[in-house]
Amino acid sequence: MAATYPEFIWQNGKIKPWTEATVHVMAHALHYGSSVFEGIRSYETPKGPAIFRLSDHLKRLYMSAKIYDIVIPYTIDELAAACREVILRNKLTKAYLRPVAFRGLGGFGLSAETPTEVAVATWEMGPYLGPGVLEAGIDACVSSWQRMAPNTIPTGAKAGGNYLSGQLIAREARRLGFGEGIALASTGLLSEGAGENLFLVFDGQLHTTPASAAILNGITRHTLITLARENGIEVIERDMPREYLYLADEIFMCGTAAEVTPIRSVDGKPVGEGKAGPLTRRMQQWFFGLFDGKTEDRWNWLDPVG
Numbered sequence: 001m002a003a004t005y006p007e008f009i010w011q012n013g014k015i016k017p018w019t020e021a022t023v024h025v026m027a028h029a030l031h032y033g034s035s036v037f038e039g040i041r042s043y044e045t046p047k048g049p050a051i052f053r054l055s056d057h058l059k060r061l062y063m064s065a066k067i068y069d070i071v072i073p074y075t076i077d078e079l080a081a082a083c084r085e086v087i088l089r090n091k092l093t094k095a096y097l098r099p100v101a102f103r104g105l106g107g108f109g110l111s112a113e114t115p116t117e118v119a120v121a122t123w124e125m126g127p128y129l130g131p132g133v134l135e136a137g138i139d140a141c142v143s144s145w146q147r148m149a150p151n152t153i154p155t156g157a158k159a160g161g162n163y164l165s166g167q168l169i170a171r172e173a174r175r176l177g178f179g180e181g182i183a184l185a186s187t188g189l190l191s192e193g194a195g196e197n198l199f200l201v202f203d204g205q206l207h208t209t210p211a212s213a214a215i216l217n218g219i220t221r222h223t224l225i226t227l228a229r230e231n232g233i234e235v236i237e238r239d240m241p242r243e244y245l246y247l248a249d250e251i252f253m254c255g256t257a258a259e260v261t262p263i264r265s266v267d268g269k270p271v272g273e274g275k276a277g278p279l280t281r282r283m284q285q286w287f288f289g290l291f292d293g294k295t296e297d298r299w300n301w302l303d304p305v306g
């Protein structure tokens with residue numbers, strides 16, 4: 001089935017037709033993975049369409065770029081304006097936004113001084129892991145692929161090259177008939193999903209893997225930690241062994257794309273009762289409540305599009 005694309009994209013300071021936003025085949029990023037990007041969602045809210053934690057996502061984009069010495073020739077405010085503009089021009093409300101900055105054409109060596117190209121795309125996106133998963137949950141497996149070891153490729157940067165790891169994990173899981181793969185770190189301890197952070201529930205407490213467990217420090221993860229603590233739920237960031245996946249009362253994954261997705265089984269073993277558990281449901285209510293107005297946005301996380 002041919003994909004359909006939105007009409008407009010922002011590229012290097014200008015709005016262009018989607019089909020004209022092209023890149024040279026010798027762009028550095030295409031060969032060496034030297035891109036940094038973000039995934040951001042906008043939601044329909046009672047106050048109109050709003051982008052969720054836009055400035056936090058853009059700050060992380062600049063942090064990822066800093067790690068790789070990629071100089072982004074725009075300010076955060078300019079990229080924020082570009083994000084709003086592509087949503088408005090494409091007449092979208094509930095959308096996914098993809099800012100990307102990458103090393104362009106400018107030499108052939110690994111350390112070549114390349115110009116930075118920047119684009120912001122947007123498109124409509126439903127639940128990332130498939131229709132109905134937010135209610136039914138997914139069947140996950142532990143991947144045979146580990147995440148990157150410390151001091152190899154930094155997992156705290158959201159860089160294009162990192163997603164070779166994510167592709168191995170996600171594609172293996174799908175090939176074996178699972179909804180998503182969960183990776184271990186090089187320590188053999190739990191890390192995260194192919195593109196999602198991980199929460200386990202034990203006795204009404206939330207346990208999530210720490211930044212040192214080869215995870216991307218997720219903004220949804222931070223959102224959920226904040227909402228849980230606000231509601232009196234204890235959250236513990238800690239290393240956990242693989243077998244905790246088989247022992248937890250509840251497990252869910254989270255991310256901008258995955259939002260809050262329950263995990264109903266791991267490696268064929270049911271998690272709890274084999275369906276979304278009560279704390280997972282409450283986390284979903286608090287999270288999605290930010291967008292329908294049932295959860296007060298005390299942190300100014302919603303950035304109006306208009």
Ligand code: PMP
Nearest residue numbers: 195196197216218219220255256
């Ligand atoms: N881990 C990985 C590897 C990811 O790609 C993502 C999605 N960006 C996440 C975690 C979740 O991060 P966030 O909540 O900031 O989208």
